[in-house]
Amino acid sequence: MKVAELTRMPKVLGAGLGTDDGFIIDSQFTVGYDAEKSAAMAARVVNRIKTSLGVEKASAILYTRNNVFFIKETDAGIYFVICQKDANLGLIKIKIDKLT
Amino acid sequence: MSDDLTMDSGALIFATLADVYLSSGMIDEAISILQDGLSRNPTYSLAKVILGRAYYIKGDIEESLKVLEGNYEELKGSENTNLYIGHCYKKLGEFEKAVEYYNITLKINPENKDANQELKVLVREPKQVVTEKSEEVAKPVAKDEEEVVEESAVTATVDHAAVEIAPPLGTQEVVEVQPEPVAEELKKVAAEPKPPSVKEIPEPAREEKFEPTPEPVAKAEVQKAPESAEAVREIEQPVVQEEQKEEVISEPPAVKETVAQEREKVEVGEPPVDIFPLEALEQPIKRLLNMKAVKGAFICSKDGLLIQNYYEECRDIELISAMIAAIHNEAEESFKFLKDGSVEKFIIDKIEYPICVITAGESLLTVVTQPEAKPGLVFVYARKIIEEIREILG
Numbered sequence: 001m002k003v004a005e006l007t008r009m010p011k012v013l014g015a016g017l018g019t020d021d022g023f024i025i026d027s028q029f030t031v032g033y034d035a036e037k038s039a040a041m042a043a044r045v046v047n048r049i050k051t052s053l054g055v056e057k058a059s060a061i062l063y064t065r066n067n068v069f070f071i072k073e074t075d076a077g078i079y080f081v082i083c084q085k086d087a088n089l090g091l092i093k094i095k096i097d098k099l100t
Numbered sequence: 101m102s103d104d105l106t107m108d109s110g111a112l113i114f115a116t117l118a119d120v121y122l123s124s125g126m127i128d129e130a131i132s133i134l135q136d137g138l139s140r141n142p143t144y145s146l147a148k149v150i151l152g153r154a155y156y157i158k159g160d161i162e163e164s165l166k167v168l169e170g171n172y173e174e175l176k177g178s179e180n181t182n183l184y185i186g187h188c189y190k191k192l193g194e195f196e197k198a199v200e201y202y203n204i205t206l207k208i209n210p211e212n213k214d215a216n217q218e219l220k221v222l223v224r225e226p227k228q229v230v231t232e233k234s235e236e237v238a239k240p241v242a243k244d245e246e247e248v249v250e251e252s253a254v255t256a257t258v259d260h261a262a263v264e265i266a267p268p269l270g271t272q273e274v275v276e277v278q279p280e281p282v283a284e285e286l287k288k289v290a291a292e293p294k295p296p297s298v299k300e301i302p303e304p305a306r307e308e309k310f311e312p313t314p315e316p317v318a319k320a321e322v323q324k325a326p327e328s329a330e331a332v333r334e335i336e337q338p339v340v341q342e343e344q345k346e347e348v349i350s351e352p353p354a355v356k357e358t359v360a361q362e363r364e365k366v367e368v369g370e371p372p373v374d375i376f377p378l379e380a381l382e383q384p385i386k387r388l389l390n391m392k393a394v395k396g397a398f399i400c401s402k403d404g405l406l407i408q409n410y411y412e413e414c415r416d417i418e419l420i421s422a423m424i425a426a427i428h429n430e431a432e433e434s435f436k437f438l439k440d441g442s443v444e445k446f447i448i449d450k451i452e453y454p455i456c457v458i459t460a461g462e463s464l465l466t467v468v469t470q471p472e473a474k475p476g477l478v479f480v481y482a483r484k485i486i487e488e489i490r491e492i493l494g
């Protein structure tokens with residue numbers, strides 16, 4: 001349900017919730033994007049941040065050439081959102097923060 | 101000049117700028133500006149006068165005459181035009197014509213000290229100047245010493261006039277002083293009360309660069325006695341080589357050094373050629389660090405080695421840089437797995453201090469911010485400086 005709220009936002013390509021070991025709990029993705037891979041990636045990055053920087057709940061935004069990945073660790077799991085680069089990143093971030 | 105009133109503001113600007121360049125010794129730049137400006141404002145008389153003066157200062161007498169005499173009909177009412185034409189003819193050794201133009205100058209402005217002074221010199225040593233040039237080669241050294249005394253006296257006088265009337269000409273006037281007056285004449289002149297020393301003359305600030313202050317000192321050294329045989333020989337050179345040798349006299353090594361230093365000062369704006377790459381990083385990074393929300397920054401390679409640290413508060417900077425690189429590499433690997441390109445930048449939302457990381461070639465620029473920092477703003481700034489860093493680090 002929460003994931004659906006995220007994917008309703010413009011230029012969001014997909015969103016999901018995964019566990020810290022990379023399994024999918026919930027996801028909604030447009031065609032061409034692999035939710036499982038994304039969840040695995042999110043878990044990998046979160047774990048690396050946690051071990052490297054010693055933060056309790058990791059959160060990161062990663063920019064690639066075309067897309068932007070939001071990753072946020074919560075008590076429920078790791079939320080991850082993929083959107084286009086020209087999406088309103090601030091709005092998406094607020095939405096993720098509210099959900100968590 | 102009356103035509104000053106008719107010119108447009110653009111013309112005024114280029115002529116003023118050229119005049120500033122001239123007074124700073126940037127003669128070629130002044131000529132370039134004037135030529136360009138005159139191509140757009142061909143009727144701008146004042147610029148032509150300045151161009152003529154610029155060529156004269158450069159030593160291109162023919163070109164100077166071409167400009168000034170070529171537009172003489174238009175410029176004949178100008179005091180400076182006639183003065184510089186006089187200077188040119190004097191330099192060419194055509195003293196009668198020089199006198200003629202100095203007289204015209206004085207008709208326009210009877211108080212023109214420069215023209216008065218030149219006329220005084222030329223009339224006082226009328227034809228002797230010409231005739232004695234050929235005899236000068238055989239003169240004994242002792243007489244040459246007297247000549248130097250005379251020359252210095254005259255140059256000081258001319259300098260004085262030049263400072264008051266036409267400042268940028270100061271140095272050139274020293275060069276063009278008529279040498280080889282007869283011995284009696286020399287003694288008379290030497291006996292005459294000397295004009296105030298050049299040191300006492302309040303020179304305008306803009307004159308300083310063009311006519312470096314050590315010059316009077318150098319002249320004074322020559323005035324005492326030419327110390328080396330070379331100096332004496334330089335004075336004894338025949339008239340044909342007069343100009344070159346006079347330049348040697350008027351520009352001793354000390355003066356040349358000073359001129360070189362002055363030119364260096366003018367070129368201060370240019371970046372140093374052999375700046376070490378890491379030193380070059382300082383400026384863009386400092387602009388970033390000036391932001392209130394930025395706590396510090398550091399640059400590390402993608403394999404985690406610290407390149408440059410601008411985050412003095414952090415004691416474990418090497419550890420953090422290694423960790424940042426590890427996170428980056430982890431994300432990079434993940435994105436490869438997703439076939440979604442490589443990581444350009446990322447933000448780690450650490451509660452105490454959010455971290456923004458931007459890739460710059462094979463390096464990572466990490467900016468540690470305050471919790472209230474706006475990451476968008478940090479990225480905007482970082483994006484600007486990142487290009488500079490990319491160029492530096494490759």
